[in-house]
Amino acid sequence: MPLNIGAATPPPNGEHRPEPYAGRERKRAALLAIFVLSWVGTTLAWALMESRGVSSPTLRAVFAANIVFHPLMFAMVYWRLLPEPVVDLSCLLFATGVCAACMVLRLYFPSYGGRIDLEPLYLWIPVIYVFAFIVAGHKSSLRISLGIMALFLVISLPYLLQSPSSRFANFTVQLHMVSAVLVAALYFFSSYQQRLQAAQLTMDELATLSHTDELTRLPNRRRISQVVGYELTRFERYGRGFALIMLDIDHFKDVNDRFGHPVGDRALKALALRARQALRDGDTLGRWGGEEFVIVLPEAGLDDALRKAHALCAHVARAPLIDDLSITISCGVASVTPADTAESLFHRADAALYAAKQQGRNRAESAAPA
Numbered sequence: 590m591p592l593n594i595g596a597a598t599p600p601p602n603g604e605h606r607p608e609p610y611a612g613r614e615r616k617r618a619a620l621l622a623i624f625v626l627s628w629v630g631t632t633l634a635w636a637l638m639e640s641r642g643v644s645s646p647t648l649r650a651v652f653a654a655n656i657v658f659h660p661l662m663f664a665m666v667y668w669r670l671l672p673e674p675v676v677d678l679s680c681l682l683f684a685t686g687v688c689a690a691c692m693v694l695r696l697y698f699p700s701y702g703g704r705i706d707l708e709p710l711y712l713w714i715p716v717i718y719v720f721a722f723i724v725a726g727h728k729s730s731l732r733i734s735l736g737i738m739a740l741f742l743v744i745s746l747p748y749l750l751q752s753p754s755s756r757f758a759n760f761t762v763q764l765h766m767v768s769a770v771l772v773a774a775l776y777f778f779s780s781y782q783q784r785l786q787a788a789q790l791t792m793d794e795l796a797t798l799s800h801t802d803e804l805t806r807l808p809n810r811r812r813i814s815q816v817v818g819y820e821l822t823r824f825e826r827y828g829r830g831f832a833l834i835m836l837d838i839d840h841f842k843d844v845n846d847r848f849g850h851p852v853g854d855r856a857l858k859a860l861a862l863r864a865r866q867a868l869r870d871g872d873t874l875g876r877w878g879g880e881e882f883v884i885v886l887p888e889a890g891l892d893d894a895l896r897k898a899h900a901l902c903a904h905v906a907r908a909p910l911i912d913d914l915s916i917t918i919s920c921g922v923a924s925v926t927p928a929d930t931a932e933s934l935f936h937r938a939d940a941a942l943y944a945a946k947q948q949g950r951n952r953a954e955s956a957a958p959a
């Protein structure tokens with residue numbers, strides 16, 4: 590099989606590390622986008638009311654405050670000045686309760702507030718829908734928003750039926766309409782965002798799978814080739830040496846023939862675990878194919894690697910691998926030289942492995958320099 594040598598690619602350890610803050614960063618980006626959307630929505634609502642001539646000095650003051658509030662929230666989230674999560678369910682319930690109470694008072698007990706005008710307070714209703722889309726996934730948010738819309742509709746319906754042509758009825762209808770458009774926009778945006786996240790997740794999973802051996806879950810041949818390519822680049826650029834150990838199970842065909850393929854598979858997995866335990870964190874153990882494994886040892890010279898290979902042979906042979914099945918391994922060791930390419934390095938390690946097999950197995954041999 591031809592080598593797939595990647596250029597200076599990622600971390601030498603061969604394991605996929607998920608970006609720890611990716612989810613939180615996406616949430617933050619969604620929140621910022623929602624602020625922009627909500628700002629545009631409320632500004633449009635204001636413009637609509639002005640064009641219909643149903644605005645008032647109080648409403649103008651409220652909308653102006655709203656227009657300042659959104660950039661302020663945007664800045665606070667953008668510069669991480671708020672604790673996380675910014676909004677939770679209790680926040681949403683509280684805001685809904687306050688707005689519902691204001692609506693009841695304004696519609697049915699207009700004189701209750703005395704000199705306090707309750708009307709502007711329930712202009713915060715669109716913000717509640719924004720909250721709803723922050724606290725939950727897009728489907729739950731839609732259900733919560735529709736529930737809140739139904740609540741406000743039920744509260745205002747008797748008033749709308751009773752005085753359909755009043756200025757305030759007109760305003761209430763417009764508010765419901767703006768709310769419906771806002772919820773639809775938020776739902777669209779948030780489901781799009783969720784689809785993007787799912788696609789990103791699938792891509793991450795695919796990337797991991799394409800570098801992982803299915804049976805042992807170790808880095809596969811492609812990944813090992815990339816790691817060796819990365820180490821070669823480091824060697825050429827900074828003179829940091831590294832070594833390879835090629836490791837092959839002795840008489841593995843007999844294991845399959847005597848105990849069957851499934852037992853052979855279990856042995857391969859157990860060997861992967863046992864070998865991994867004997868290595869340092871920065872070393873990469875991968876499955877090269879069949880019963881052959883490769884270990885990449887960064888910063889190791891030939892003697893270090895040979896010592897490690899001897900220790901590995903002893904470590905594997907020391908106790909049965911699975912049940913009563915004991916196996917031995919042979920190792921070929923090569924360390925990088927300036928004359929090496931990835932192919933020549935693998936070739937030399939393979940030749941050393943062949944020598945180890947020839948000399949009786951359960952042993953390690955080192956390659957002659959390139």
Ligand SMILES: Nc1nc2c(ncn2[C@@H]2O[C@H](COP(=O)(O)OP(=O)(O)OP(=O)(O)O)[C@@H](O)[C@H]2O)c(=O)[nH]1
Pocket residue numbers: 804837838839840841842843845849850851852853854857878879880946950
């Ligand atoms: N169970 C199992 N066996 C595998 C797998 N891949 C390769 N093999 C077996 O590994 C065996 C390799 O046999 P050989 O190449 O003759 O090597 P060997 O018997 O180990 O002999 P030496 O390497 O010379 O010590 C074959 O029987 C393959 O079928 C696998 O994924 N699972």
